[in-house]
Amino acid sequence: MRIAVLGGSKGCAREMVAQGLSKPDSTDEFVLLVRNPDHVEYDPEQKAKLTLIKGDAHDPTTVRQLVEGADIVVTSIGSGVTATLKMTMPNVCEKGIKVLLDVIGSIDDPARRPRRLVAVSTTGAIDGGEVPFLFRPLYHLALAEAHKDKKALEDHITSTAPSLTPPLDYVIIRPSLLTNGPLTGQYRTDNKRLVGYTISRTDIGHFLLEQCLDDEKVQKWVNQYVVVTY
Template identity: 55%
Template sequence: MRVAVLGGSRGCARELVLNGLAAPVPPSFTLLVRNPDTIEYTSEEKAKIKLVQGSAEDKMAVRQAVESADVVVFGIGSAMTMTLQMADPGVCSRCTRTLIEVVSELGKRPSRIVFITTTGAAVKDEIPLLLRPLYHLMLAKPFEDKLEMEQIIASSCPVDHVIVRPSLLTNGALTKTYRTASDCLVGYTISRADVGHFLFTQCLDQDTWLNKYVVITY
């Protein structure tokens, strides 16, 4: 299986790649990254993946990364500044639009795209009551971006897709024990490691969540 990953230098998408590299038969990974020298992989891990340098807003770079992929994973997100503002507001929706435009123009398209968004952006009831003030104060702008991203997917994604909505992300250990549902599922946190495990084991070639959204949480 050939898997192209946008946003795979860190976070949940990176954990997906690490799960894949550890598999008995690893997929062939291509990562679109801004700076190959700063991605969080060992030299041994880098040797097992193909790196394409460029921006996920650059159609030529995106095309180079995804044109031979069987599956595309979209894990783009914006870092937060010290003042709790998005470092790059709107990056998720802009890059989603670019990816969909590129895939729409391909002669041979990937069979599916797996998008990582978040709980609470489209369905507020997914957020526990105790966390709603935190989400409202700190995450309003990221939520707007993720909501627009999901709206773009729903209206124009040209291939099958999976929308993965993790709850509040942590750097906790891999447990392989978590809850998933395609309806309103309330939960507090989930580790990036467990999201990566779920992405690799259930989203790349399984049809359970195809053309659905899925919440993942503890």
């Protein structure tokens, strides 16, 4: 399969790609849209197996170059937060998903359009009950602006993807608070409210690779959200 990746230079999507590249029997092709190919977090051997497209997730031209002909699109773009609790790239997810869905919808040939969109969101943006009581001050204060952006991401996917012709299947991933912990392959998942404290980016990468890129395993999550947590 050809997997187009936005936000794959680091974080959850980077972990997915790195684990995919390490599989000796894999025939999947990973194509990444990155701002600066020289600054992606892959070693030379890994980079030799990737297709890197230099561009921006808000530029329709380079986004089309990325997604046309892909089987699956994975987006894990996001923004850091400043000392004043403002996003370093305001509305990055909302802007990016609008461009992405507009581009997919503009591809006339169904055989050249992706058949599935996988998007990394967060717990707490839609359902505050997913967040443990002790973490709620952090989520409602420090992450308020970022969560507003993730809510817009989810809203746009759920309203737009089904209305495309043909409809675009999607899976929305809601991880708990992300850490830099190790790969365990052991975590809880549910498409109903599931409360948890943390999950490593490496394990989210594992879930993306093993559950969302597999055409059989993904069926239980298609056109739904899934909470992933320890």
